[in-house]
Amino acid sequence: QVHLVESGGGLVQPGGSLRLSCTASGNIYTITNMAWYRQIPGKQRELVASITTRGGHKTYADSVKGRAIISKEYDDNVLYLQMTSVKSEDSAVYYCNAVALSDSRPPRPMELWGSGTQVTVSS
Numbered sequence: 001q002v003h004l005v006e007s008g009g010g011l012v013q014p015g016g017s018l019r020l021s022c023t024a025s026g027n028i029y030t031i032t033n034m035a036w037y038r039q040i041p042g043k044q045r046e047l048v049a050s051i052t053t054r055g056g057h058k059t060y061a062d063s064v065k066g067r068a069i070i071s072k073e074y075d076d077n078v079l080y081l082q083m084t085s086v087k088s089e090d091s092a093v094y095y096c097n098a099v100a101l102s103d104s105r106p107p108r109p110m111e112l113w114g115s116g117t118q119v120t121v122s123s
Contacts, residue, residue, distance in 0.1 A: 001103055002026045002112050004096045009117030012086050016121075022079040022096030022114060030101035032109070036070060036081045038092035038119075045095070049081060063089070091121045 008020040024031065035050035049060045049070035058070055068083040079096060096114035101107035 002028060002031060002098055002100045004098055004112055004114035006094065006096045006114045006117040009094060009119045011120050011122060013123055014087060014121055016086055017082070017084045018086055018090075018119060019083075020081040020094055020117060020119070022081075024077045024079065024098065027100070027103070028077050030107070031098050032101075033099040034072065034079050035097040036079075037095045037097055038090075039095065039116075040092050048094070050097075051079070086121045088121050091119060093118050 003025045005023045006020060008018065012018050020036070031053050033050060033052050036048040037045050038048050039045040047061055048064055049058065049068055051058050051070045051072055053072070056072065060068055064083060067085050068081060071080045073080065081094070083090065093116040095116045098112045099109055100112055102110045
């Protein structure tokens with residue numbers, strides 16, 4: 001099974017930058033897609049950005065287009081999210097997400113989540 005652990009959250013000033021990381025461990029070779037989501041308490045979790053494992057095809061939410069970059073460091077099995085010009089609206093718990101094959105036979109695709117890292121944009 002794949003395990004995901006996020007890091008890099010904290011306090012960021014408006015207009016500043018942040019860089020989040022997600023370390024994947026376990027059967028990482030079954031991962032087909034990875035993504036960053038974020039959630040404010042009481043609100044629906046929303047997709048921020050995604051990237052395919054093989055081709056590196058990227059997608060971004062309209063709210064972060066032009067400000068965010070999702071990337072994958074394949075040798076170290078680390079997913080990154082870089083974002084500039086952060087706003088108060090970017091404050092949320094950010095979650096790492098992966099689509100991977102289960103350990104069952106036959107293997108089946110399943111969705112996995114990290115525990116999240118808090119990002120607070122404030123002066």
